[in-house]
């Protein structure tokens with residue numbers, strides 16, 4: 001293969017098969033107040049192909065949130081590297097959007113202004129950003145709540161609002177950290193169905209951290225199981241369930257078998273993490 005050394009890295013075409021996100025031998029050490037070191041991640045390797053949905057599960061404290069923050073550039077790895085082929089910015093809009101369990105909403109902004117916030121930061125005019133925000137609110141079943149404030153909404157509605165806010169900027173990558181963990185079981189089921197539909201319509205590159213095996217399988221193209229701390233990838237399971245998926249995809253023999261495989265891999269790790277806590 002010929003390499004043109006003069007063309008510079010920015011001219012090298014991005015391979016269409018290059019992963020959208022890649023962690024290579026990523027380790028992370030946190031140093032506490034008393035100087036004690038915690039090895040949160042050790043040699044994590046993870047490739048996330050463009051347009052795929054990866055579910056990430058593992059025992060509490062194994063480093064899932066840390067890995068997500070590193071993948072999204074909110075935190076630097078201690079060793080190893082993260083590669084991303086996503087464009088860093090498009091007209092001031094972020095290429096990566098986060099959705100957290102605690103919503104991360106601004107209580108002092110109305111619902112429509114919460115959704116439009118990222119667009120405003122990118123310098124978009126009021127008319128256009130409100131139009132876009134309203135369209136996403138309608139899509140998420142929140143039409144009529146534009147002038148409400150987050151505290152006036154139920155937990156499920158707030159999480160729909162968070163999703164609208166993440167999707168409205170049309171990011172290339174969505175990183176979600178247990179977005180449904182605080183919801184009751186029925187609300188959660190509804191939101192999972194919304195998210196399946198939304199993903200199948202938009203085909204974003206997604207990494208979702210969840211504690212729910214059902215959720216991981218229902219939504220993911222792959223489920224990655226992490227070990228107890230220091231977190232490493234223990235199992236990377238392709239989910240062959242056909243799409244489009246809906247609640248009934250979480251039934252049947254293939255689903256049960258995959259769930260059993262996931263639990264077999266996860267169970268030991270949960271026990272280990274309990275022993276050490």
Ligand SMILES: Nc1ncnc2c1ncn2[C@@H]1O[C@H](COP(=O)(O)OP(=O)(O)O)[C@@H](O)[C@H]1O
Pocket residue numbers: 030031032038040058059060061062063064065066067229
């Ligand atoms: N900013 C930080 N400073 C010190 N320790 C941290 C920090 N963030 C996370 N940790 C520690 O790193 C480990 C992994 O944390 P985290 O990524 O939140 O795990 P998970 O999301 O899987 O529950 C935990 O032991 C946690 O206490």
Ligand SMILES: [Mg+2]
Pocket residue numbers: 064065066177
């Ligand atoms: Mg976490």
